[in-house]
Amino acid sequence: MENNRSYRKISEKADIQAAMALFNSCADNGEVLYKRFDTETAFERFFLHREDGVRTISIVESQYGGFASGCLNEQGTKGYVTFVAVQPERRRQGVGRELLHTLEEQLRAMAGEKLESFEASFFNPMNFVWIVPGTDGHEHPNAPGVDVAGSGYLFLKNCGYRDFAYQNSYHLNLQGYQMTEDVARKEETLQEKGIQITYYDSEKHTGLEETLVNLNNDMWYKEIMAVAAKKDGPPLLIVDWNGKAMGFTGPLYVQENGRGYLAGVGIHSDCRGNGAGKVLFGRLCTGLRDLGAKYMTLFTGETNPARNIYEAQGFKIVRTWADMHKQAK
Ligand SMILES: CC(C)(COP(=O)(O)OP(=O)(O)OC[C@H]1O[C@@H](n2cnc3c(N)ncnc32)[C@H](O)[C@@H]1OP(=O)(O)O)[C@@H](O)C(=O)NCCC(=O)NCCS
Numbered sequence: 001m002e003n004n005r006s007y008r009k010i011s012e013k014a015d016i017q018a019a020m021a022l023f024n025s026c027a028d029n030g031e032v033l034y035k036r037f038d039t040e041t042a043f044e045r046f047f048l049h050r051e052d053g054v055r056t057i058s059i060v061e062s063q064y065g066g067f068a069s070g071c072l073n074e075q076g077t078k079g080y081v082t083f084v085a086v087q088p089e090r091r092r093q094g095v096g097r098e099l100l101h102t103l104e105e106q107l108r109a110m111a112g113e114k115l116e117s118f119e120a121s122f123f124n125p126m127n128f129v130w131i132v133p134g135t136d137g138h139e140h141p142n143a144p145g146v147d148v149a150g151s152g153y154l155f156l157k158n159c160g161y162r163d164f165a166y167q168n169s170y171h172l173n174l175q176g177y178q179m180t181e182d183v184a185r186k187e188e189t190l191q192e193k194g195i196q197i198t199y200y201d202s203e204k205h206t207g208l209e210e211t212l213v214n215l216n217n218d219m220w221y222k223e224i225m226a227v228a229a230k231k232d233g234p235p236l237l238i239v240d241w242n243g244k245a246m247g248f249t250g251p252l253y254v255q256e257n258g259r260g261y262l263a264g265v266g267i268h269s270d271c272r273g274n275g276a277g278k279v280l281f282g283r284l285c286t287g288l289r290d291l292g293a294k295y296m297t298l299f300t301g302e303t304n305p306a307r308n309i310y311e312a313q314g315f316k317i318v319r320t321w322a323d324m325h326k327q328a329k
Contacts, residue, residue: 005065005095007102010048010058016040018064019047026085032150033130033319035139046126047082054125056082057106061099065090068099070107071126076114079107079328080124081161084152100159108328120146120156121323122167122299132171132297132318139257140169140297145321153322161324166302170315174260174289174296183282183312186275195276197283200236200245202228207244215266220248223263227251237283239267239276246271249284252291260285260293265309281309 010019020043027036037043045051047058047069058069066086072079081103086095108115122144132138144167146153157163187197200208208228212221227233227250239247247267255261265284267277288296299321300306 003094005098006062007059007099008062009106010060013040015060015064016044016048019043019058019060019067022064022067022085022087023083030133032085032152033133033147034128034143035131050126052125055110056126057103057110059099059102059106061086061090061095066095066099068103069126070103070118071124072107072111072115073123073125076111077116078123079104079111079115079118080126081118081120081156082124082126083128084155096155097159100156104328115328117325117328118161119323119325120152120161121165121325122321123323132169132295134318135171135173135295137257138171138295138297139259140171140299142299143321144169144299145323148320148322156324159326161326163322163324165323167299167321167323168302168307168317169297169299169319169321170307170310171318172285172296172310172313172315174285174293177285177289177314179282179286180312180314183278187279187282190274190276190279193274194242195246195271195274196240197237197276197280198240200228200238200248205238205240205243205245207246208238208248211245211248211266211268214268214270217264217266220264220266224248224251235287237280237287239271239280241271247276247280249280250287252284252287254288254291254293258294260288260291260296262296262298265306277306277309278312282313285313 024036026032027034054071056071060067068084069082070080084100127142129139129141130143234251234253236250238245249265253261265281
């Protein structure tokens, strides 16, 4: 169909201002949960000039009817769709589809032959901070896919993207939080087996590194080993089985926004099935509460058994996100 619309990469100040105004109007009216950008500098740092070196593309419709942005993974094999928005009065006229198509073509041109697929997923290195609805501004630092309750979900589906996984975001209010009785009883059973949940002490405990290797997660290994090596670092909670650290959670600290930080929770494969994960996590929640944290947020895969641990503490699902992809060839 003939139309006089055209699309171009963001280049001028006016483009940035228009794109930011559209993004913020979607955030302000609740169409997206993402936190608004307060300054053009912050907007530019996120979408255009990234300190982490991620290669991004941002485009606008020439009459500022829409804005889209995406990026490539390090290898150039995946193109991520980060954001697409169209002015309300210009919707359902094909602008979104054309923006997305232009974005895909630009990502393809930047990546070259290596590009395999397009994705809207938690692997995207451009992480939006978003606000948990119905809370007093409780924030989570990344949105792991496409909000299935937003208009972008059906839009992407109708533009050829297919779901490959679902992530659930969980939230727990820590004010007045108490460990559930069931989990408290489990702690007693663990103690009878000689398993204690306690704070890590490098003078007393061995085996932390071995457990982290067993868990086979590079990010945890780096973060937890760095914290463990510090004399005055934030505390770590561990599963202490005869002096050996057979599980970890933490480091425990409260972020500026009142969120109780969480790197992860992991139990050595030799120690699973004892309920140690649930108790360890319950102790993390009480520990963060005692440090003054107001809330916790996290996400996990729809089919990940770890969800039982979170649900046992009273965490509620506040959003479901779809991870979507489309072949690029
Ligand atoms: C999602 C959005 C970008 C779509 O823009 P648009 O210009 O209306 O999209 P198009 O007209 O090109 O729609 C393409 C197809 O997507 C589907 N689609 C678009 N919006 C839809 C909706 N709200 N519900 C169901 N299907 C929808 C339709 O199949 C449509 O084709 P059709 O009109 O021929 O049936 C727009 O609704 C928007 O800006 N939403 C707010 C911001 C947002 O949530 N962005 C997603 C987060 S990244």
